[in-house]
Amino acid sequence: MYLMNFKKTLILFSFFLCSISVWSQTFSISGSVKDTKNEPVAFANILVLLSQDSIAVTGASSDENGKFIIDNIEIGNYILKTSFIGFKDDFKTINIDSNINDVVILLEESIEALNEVQLVFQKPTLRREADRLIFKVENTALSQGNLAEVLRSTPGVLVLDDAIFVKNSTPTVYINDRRVYLSSTELIELLQGTTAANIKSVELITNPPAKYDADSGVVLNIVMSKNLITGYNGSVFSNYTQGVFPKYNAGTSHYFKGEKVNLFVNYGYNNEKENRENIEKVFYPNEDWRTNIDRNIWKETHNLGLNFDYNLSEKSSLGISANAQFLPYFKYITKSETNIDSNTSMFDRFISNNLSRDTRHNVGVDLDYNYNINDKSKLSFNSHYTNYDYLRKQNVNSTYFTDGVIIVDQTAFNTNENQGTNIFTSQLNYGLTINDKATFNTGVKFSNVDTESGILQNDIIDGEEMENTDNTNMFDYSEDVYAAFIDYNYKGEKLSLSGGLRAEQTTISGLSSNNMDSNQDYLEFFPTANIGYKISENVDVFVNYKRSIERPNYSFLNPFVYYLNDNTIVTGNPGLKPKFINNFIIGATINNKFNFYAYLKDYKNNFFQIPLQDNENNLVTYSTINLESTREIGFDFDTYLNITDNWFLSFATSIYNYDDKGIISGSVVKRDKWANYSELTSNLSLLKDKSLTASFSVTYVGENVQGLQINSTSWYSYLIIAKSLFNKKATLSLSFNDLLNRQDYFVTTKFLDQNRTYFDDVDTRYIRLGFRYKFGNTKLSTNERSTEKEELNRLEKKQ
Numbered sequence: 001m002y003l004m005n006f007k008k009t010l011i012l013f014s015f016f017l018c019s020i021s022v023w024s025q026t027f028s029i030s031g032s033v034k035d036t037k038n039e040p041v042a043f044a045n046i047l048v049l050l051s052q053d054s055i056a057v058t059g060a061s062s063d064e065n066g067k068f069i070i071d072n073i074e075i076g077n078y079i080l081k082t083s084f085i086g087f088k089d090d091f092k093t094i095n096i097d098s099n100i101n102d103v104v105i106l107l108e109e110s111i112e113a114l115n116e117v118q119l120v121f122q123k124p125t126l127r128r129e130a131d132r133l134i135f136k137v138e139n140t141a142l143s144q145g146n147l148a149e150v151l152r153s154t155p156g157v158l159v160l161d162d163a164i165f166v167k168n169s170t171p172t173v174y175i176n177d178r179r180v181y182l183s184s185t186e187l188i189e190l191l192q193g194t195t196a197a198n199i200k201s202v203e204l205i206t207n208p209p210a211k212y213d214a215d216s217g218v219v220l221n222i223v224m225s226k227n228l229i230t231g232y233n234g235s236v237f238s239n240y241t242q243g244v245f246p247k248y249n250a251g252t253s254h255y256f257k258g259e260k261v262n263l264f265v266n267y268g269y270n271n272e273k274e275n276r277e278n279i280e281k282v283f284y285p286n287e288d289w290r291t292n293i294d295r296n297i298w299k300e301t302h303n304l305g306l307n308f309d310y311n312l313s314e315k316s317s318l319g320i321s322a323n324a325q326f327l328p329y330f331k332y333i334t335k336s337e338t339n340i341d342s343n344t345s346m347f348d349r350f351i352s353n354n355l356s357r358d359t360r361h362n363v364g365v366d367l368d369y370n371y372n373i374n375d376k377s378k379l380s381f382n383s384h385y386t387n388y389d390y391l392r393k394q395n396v397n398s399t400y401f402t403d404g405v406i407i408v409d410q411t412a413f414n415t416n417e418n419q420g421t422n423i424f425t426s427q428l429n430y431g432l433t434i435n436d437k438a439t440f441n442t443g444v445k446f447s448n449v450d451t452e453s454g455i456l457q458n459d460i461i462d463g464e465e466m467e468n469t470d471n472t473n474m475f476d477y478s479e480d481v482y483a484a485f486i487d488y489n490y491k492g493e494k495l496s497l498s499g500g501l502r503a504e505q506t507t508i509s510g511l512s513s514n515n516m517d518s519n520q521d522y523l524e525f526f527p528t529a530n531i532g533y534k535i536s537e538n539v540d541v542f543v544n545y546k547r548s549i550e551r552p553n554y555s556f557l558n559p560f561v562y563y564l565n566d567n568t569i570v571t572g573n574p575g576l577k578p579k580f581i582n583n584f585i586i587g588a589t590i591n592n593k594f595n596f597y598a599y600l601k602d603y604k605n606n607f608f609q610i611p612l613q614d615n616e617n618n619l620v621t622y623s624t625i626n627l628e629s630t631r632e633i634g635f636d637f638d639t640y641l642n643i644t645d646n647w648f649l650s651f652a653t654s655i656y657n658y659d660d661k662g663i664i665s666g667s668v669v670k671r672d673k674w675a676n677y678s679e680l681t682s683n684l685s686l687l688k689d690k691s692l693t694a695s696f697s698v699t700y701v702g703e704n705v706q707g708l709q710i711n712s713t714s715w716y717s718y719l720i721i722a723k724s725l726f727n728k729k730a731t732l733s734l735s736f737n738d739l740l741n742r743q744d745y746f747v748t749t750k751f752l753d754q755n756r757t758y759f760d761d762v763d764t765r766y767i768r769l770g771f772r773y774k775f776g777n778t779k780l781s782t783n784e785r786s787t788e789k790e791e792l793n794r795l796e797k798k799q
Contacts, residue, residue, distance in 0.1 A: 040066025
């Protein structure tokens with residue numbers, strides 16, 4: 001199948017390449033930029049503009065010695081515009097019919113500009129459109145940190161140590177409309193190691209158009225800036241974090257932009273030890289069990305990225321992207337002690353030691369081809385391949401006591417688990433600009449996922465290993481999705497509307513050696529619609545609708561069993577169905593600052609990982625199940641205010657009701673609760689040159705219902721202080737997380753014969769010291785991008 005798909009892709013790609021045009025004869029300009037004292041001016045902008053309409057056609061920047069060269073200029077009349085901070089712009093009229101060498105450009109100092117030679121940060125702005133919220137941060141204090149820190153300050157977005165949330169949902173993250181092709185944990189590591197210096201804005205797309213995959217209920221699109229400057233820049237960074245245990249990471253990135261070639265490479269290394277403590281209480285009919293769990297994780301990860309773009313002609317370009325993550329070292333130790341209050345049990349205490357060692361690699365490659373048919377229409381083609389390989393070796397031993405100290409029993413076993421996944425996707429899009437107000441897009445996509453997993457368990461009895469056939473299994477999973485979409489967008493002076501339809505045919509085959517099969521075949525349609533209307537200069541209203549799907553992670557389907565101890569296990573559910581969401585929103589924006597919303601979400605087959613206790617065998621099993629229905633209604637408000645020139649803040653709040661209904665052991669269970677989610681973010685610029693910045697955010701998540709369970713109130717707090725050094729080339733930062741020490745949470749499961757509480761104390765309180773240094777032409781904006789497919793989002797492992 002892979003060979004057939006590859007041949008189809010190659011034929012289609014070759015067809016596009018046949019349309020590449022041939023370059024006409026071109027010439028070059030070279031010279032130097034100097035000031036009135038005959039000193040070279042480094043990193044000045046030199047743009048080549050058309051004489052008739054001043055449109056920029058190409059450009060370059062001067063090097064450290066003030067030298068520059070601009071190639072591939074066609075015959076014609078042009079204006080050479082040269083600019084640099086602290087100098088007046090210089091304009092020269094030139095006629096190109098041959099190579100021009102030794103051009104000397106003299107820049108005159110601007111007295112007015114010299115008074116403001118320091119970098120002046122702009123204020124972040126917030127703008128609401130019919131289907132999205134646009135948070136502009138280019139050249140603001142927020143752009144001095146990393147991408148994870150920018151998302152922390154984005155209204156409505158909650159960034160935890162290993163996940164990103166928009167209230168109750170997990171968004172799909174894009175960079176320049178390209179999905180970040182990593183799992184949630186890997187994504188956080190990528191964002192923390194990526195500078196925000198080139199970021200333009202963050203788009204919180206609450207109602208994504210049909211061109212996005214049907215699983216994209218909410219999209220976070222990080223828009224990176226672009227320019228015409230050529231040259232090189234690079235950076236190195238390092239962070240030291242002190243929580244319960246120390247952590248550190250370091251990395252480097254390099255970017256070269258030429259007339260035809262863009263090349264970006266980056267490398268990051270993480271070394272960390274994580275701490276997590278839990279207290280679980282299970283109230284069985286005749287016994288009360290209290291378990292203290294202490295978990296430690298040691299891991300080293302290597303992240304590599306490569307983006308290569310080549311302009312084949314004025315109309316076409318070719319791009320190759322690769323992202324790789326390697327986990328050569330991972331050690332996971334879980335120690336638990338359970339005390340039992342019972343008059344009938346043969347033991348009153350037992351301890352368990354669980355040691356797991358993992359290795360993992362995740363390598364993805366993208367091929368992109370873009371062809372501009374004319375000024376109004378273009379074709380784009382993408383093909384992607386990912387190879388994911390995972391291996392876990394686990395050893396578990398337990399000792400049982402009576403009277404607290406007398407050993408009455410001992411058990412031990414080991415498991416070997418592996419998972420190999422291959423993902424192939426191919427997509428073709430066509431875009432048409434109908435006029436200055438309307439656009440049309442259509443496209444098709446194919447994706448294939450093949451996963452092969454295996455587990456072998458050996459029980460250790462009297463020092464001898466014996467295969468446990470009950471937990472020795474194989475699981476093969478295959479998924480094909482054929483998709484097609486159409487999108488239309490219109491934006492007038494008062495009325496804006498967009499609509500689209502996406503169709504997806506899904507075929508799933510899952511086969512395990514114990515006959516726990518998972519076969520599904522369905523065709524689903526996913527409409528989307530947005531209508532916005534400007535009632536007056538200060539009032540805008542909008543209405544949205546979208547239907548989307550969320551497919552379960554592969555580990556949720558995998559029937560293998562992972563043991564925390566003899567009486568607590570995590571297992572998958574091969575019969576799990578995807579969930580479908582219908583989302584309705586109505587809202588208004590006043591004075592472009594104050595946004596009001598009301599929404600309704602209906603979930604079908606909503607799924608959650610719920611711990612269910614077996615009261616006969618004193619066993620707790622974590623397994624993902626489908627609920628019959630979930631309904632969420634809410635009323636939201638958000639705003640972004642400039643208090644002073646140096647101080648701006650955002651505030652968002654949501655009052656919502658979450659109503660779950662499920663069938664547990666043949667009985668109907670319902671849980672609903674009103675809750676509140678609020679966040680306040682404050683950003684401050686200090687010193688005359690605004691080189692010292694501070695950002696503080698606090699988020700309140702009130703007691704709420706999730707998956708028939710009650711989650712306690714939590715507070716999330718974060719502070720970062722950053723200082724620019726060495727003429728803005730370096731940044732020193734100090735950040736503090738969980739200042740209020742209220743980020744831990746408490747979960748209660750109580751319905752039917754289920755009675756359990758769970759306290760989770762995660763290593764979220766830390767202090768982080770970071771340093772980043774940029775060199776080369778720091779004005780360059782990279783072609784950095786990461787690609788994520790919906791298929792890879794679901795590569796999550798049980799822990």
